Amino acid sequence: MRGAAWAETAAISAAALLAALALFGGFVALRGLNPLEVYGALLAGGFGSWFSLEETLTQAAPLMLTALCTALPARAGLLVIGGEGALVVGGVATVVAGVHLGALPAPLAVGAMCLAAAVAGGLWVGAAGALRHWRGVNETIATLLLNYIAIAVMNHLVTGPIRDFGQVLKPASWAIGERLMIGTIPTTGIHWGLVFGVVACVGTWVLMRHTLVGFAVDIVGGNVRAARMVGLPIGAIILATTVLGGAAAGLAGAIEVVAVHGFASSSLVVGYGYAGILVAFLARQNPLAVIAIAVLLGGITASGGLLQRRFGLPDAATLVLEGLLFIAVLAANTLYGRFRRA
Numbered sequence: 001m002r003g004a005a006w007a008e009t010a011a012i013s014a015a016a017l018l019a020a021l022a023l024f025g026g027f028v029a030l031r032g033l034n035p036l037e038v039y040g041a042l043l044a045g046g047f048g049s050w051f052s053l054e055e056t057l058t059q060a061a062p063l064m065l066t067a068l069c070t071a072l073p074a075r076a077g078l079l080v081i082g083g084e085g086a087l088v089v090g091g092v093a094t095v096v097a098g099v100h101l102g103a104l105p106a107p108l109a110v111g112a113m114c115l116a117a118a119v120a121g122g123l124w125v126g127a128a129g130a131l132r133h134w135r136g137v138n139e140t141i142a143t144l145l146l147n148y149i150a151i152a153v154m155n156h157l158v159t160g161p162i163r164d165f166g167q168v169l170k171p172a173s174w175a176i177g178e179r180l181m182i183g184t185i186p187t188t189g190i191h192w193g194l195v196f197g198v199v200a201c202v203g204t205w206v207l208m209r210h211t212l213v214g215f216a217v218d219i220v221g222g223n224v225r226a227a228r229m230v231g232l233p234i235g236a237i238i239l240a241t242t243v244l245g246g247a248a249a250g251l252a253g254a255i256e257v258v259a260v261h262g263f264a265s266s267s268l269v270v271g272y273g274y275a276g277i278l279v280a281f282l283a284r285q286n287p288l289a290v291i292a293i294a295v296l297l298g299g300i301t302a303s304g305g306l307l308q309r310r311f312g313l314p315d316a317a318t319l320v321l322e323g324l325l326f327i328a329v330l331a332a333n334t335l336y337g338r339f340r341r342a
Contacts, residue, residue, distance in 0.1 A: 045306035046299025060298030064197030065252035066276025082143030084273025085150030090117035090253025098176035121250015129242030193255035
C-alpha cells in the first residue's frame with residue numbers, strides 16, 4: 001500500500017506540475033512568445049550550466065528549511081504559514097547574537113548565532129501552536145498575522161535601535177563582520193546553507209519515519225480523536241511540531257545573514273517563507289521530497305533573470321508560475337485517494 005501511495009503522490013504531483021506549465025505556456029503565448037522556447041530558457045536558467053546550478057542550489061537552501069516550517073506541523077494536522085515571519089525574526093536574532101558574541105572564536109560564535117535564530121523562530125511559530133491548543137485560535141490566521149508583525153518589528157529595529165548608519169542605500173542592521181560569515185563550500189559558489197537544509201530534511205525524515213515521536217505525530221494528524229482516546233499528549237505534540245518547524249525557518253534566517261547578507265534588512269523579506277509553503281505541499285509533507293522540490297523551485301527562481309533578458313518578461317514571471325503551481329496543487333489535493341484499489 002505504501003508503494004501505491006507513493007505512486008499516486010508522484011503521479012498527481014507531476015500532473016499538477018504539468019497543468020501549471022500548460023497554464024503558464026498560455027500566459028506567455030498571449031505575449032506572442034513561443035512557450036517551448038520559454039520552457040527551454042527555464043531549464044537552461046536553472047540547470048543548464050554549473051553556474052546556473054550553483055544559483056539554483058543556493059536558492060533551494062532556504063526553501064528546504066522554510067518548507068519544514070509548514071511540513072512538520074502539517075503532519076500533526078496543522079496548516080502553518082509562518083515561515084516568512086520565523087525567517088525574519090531568526091535573521092534579526094542572528095545579528096543581535098553575532099554582535100554581542102563576536103569576541104568568541106568564529107565557529108562558536110556562528111553556532112551560537114544559528115542557535116539563537118532557531119530558538120527565536122521556534123518560539124515565534126510555537127506561540128501560534130500554543131494559541132491553537134489553549135485558546136482555540138486558528139493557526140493559519142495566527143501565523144499569517146505573525147508574519148506581518150515580524151516584518152514590522154524588523155523594520156522598526158533596523159531603522160532605529162540596531163541600525164547601522166553607515167549603510168546609506170537602505171536601512172540595515174549592524175553588520176556581523178566578515179569573520180563571522182561562513183563562506184561557500186570549497187570549489188563551488190554554493191554557500192553552506194545547502195548542507196544545513198539537506199541535513200535538516202534528512203534528520204526530520206528519520207524523526208518522522210523511524211521514531212515513536214513521528215508515529216505519534218502521524219496519529220494526531222490522522223485522527224485527533226483516536227489520539228486523545230489512546231492518551232497521546234495532543235498539546236505537547238502540537239507545540240513540538242510548531243516549535244521545530246519555526247526553528248527550521250529561523251535557521252533559514254540565520255543562513256541568509258551569515259552566508260549571504262551579513263546583516264538584517266528588507267533583503268530578508270523575499271518570499272522564501274511563502275515559497276516554502278508551496279514546496280511543502282508539492283512534497284506532500286515528506287521531508288526527503290522537500291529536498292527535490294526545493295531544488296526544482298530554486299531552479300525556477302534562478303531562471304527569472306534569463307527570462308527577463310531573453311524574452312522581455314518581467315522578473316516576477318517566475319512568481320506567476322509559482323502561483324499557478326500552488327493553485328494546481330490545491331486543485332490536485334481533491335484527487336488523492338480516488339485512484340487507489342480497494
